[in-house]
Amino acid sequence: EAQVTQNPRYLITVTGKKLTVTCSQNMNHEYMSWYRQDPGLGLRQIYYSMNVEVTDKGDVPEGYKVSRKEKRNFPLILESPSPNQTSLYFCASSLLPRGATDTQYFGPGTRLTVL
């Protein structure tokens, strides 16, 4: 089954404790991205990757890191989480980075709470 998986689905942590949210897709997609979803603000892109070893900042990259060492995986790293990073995070992938013409496949989300 074609899918995007994220782990963990829920995470409660404390300020400053490094964490990683994993994302994996099995569709051989080149384009992957991370979004955060906050009430009243919609989905905002954090980082994206056009292909292996190619990553770039989205609209809200501060406080986040990513890596793309393999085509299928795109982990999101919070080196020193802060309470304002409490949010619902989604990983997404698409065959090509063609904006709103390609289908974006989203993972199920990771709900992160930083105390």
Place this chain on the structure above:
Amino acid sequence: TQLLEQSPQFLSIQEGENLTVYCNSSSVFSSLQWYRQEPGEGPVLLVTVVTGGEVKKLKRLTFQFGDARKDSSLHITAAQPGDTGLYLCAGDFGNEKLTFGTGTRLTIIP
């Protein structure tokens, strides 16, 4: 930064009624997508529209792209409880990136 505004923000109607939600921008879209998101899940693509004036139908859902490509609407006929969810529009302003609207949270009351 291009903005996508969706209205209404919340909508609660009885089963069987019709409804329309809107997505508007001050800038021209190259293309636009509509997604539906259910609780505990990620958004799922419903439709992509690329031509001004285009109308697409998906069962009881009708999507329209404005002639000037600055707005879009989603009309649901005879709403059912299964239509409940967050409806998101997402536009490409020519930079091959998706900009999402804030969404319309729709509740269909049985």
